[in-house]
Amino acid sequence: MMISACVLIRTERGRFDEVVERMKQFSETKSVMAVLGRYDVVVDIEVPDYDSLGRVVMKMGNIGGVVFTETLPELKMEVE
């Protein structure tokens, strides 16, 4: 049962292309896009459990050019 999460990222000015490429290299990444608005990059990831979610988001936060991340983890609901 995979858990999705939406990772909102702010990058250093002009580095969002580089960050987008690096995010694509994560096996957990399902989709990544540079965006307009209050964030620069949005990444949809899928992980096996909440523990690994923390590890992946930490690694993403350490990518060069990333200055801020906000993660919205999926709220697993019984009713589907």
Added chain:
Amino acid sequence: MLNACILVKTIPTRIVATLSDIKRFKQLRKVYPVYGRWDIVAFMEVSEYRELKEITAQINAMKGVRSTETLASL
């Protein structure tokens, strides 16, 4: 094609209902309820910005939706 991530805030009692309302959009790629400052995250794929504007207007008009934030892809 244009992708977008729409963040939705609802009143707590309307999360499930809003989720099923959003699932009716044909442009929907993926949607899930979330923890954190937002309640629902929806990924859409549209052909042009105008279509995105219509979708966000419809979501904002849904019963119990407090606010939305649309992050449109470049």
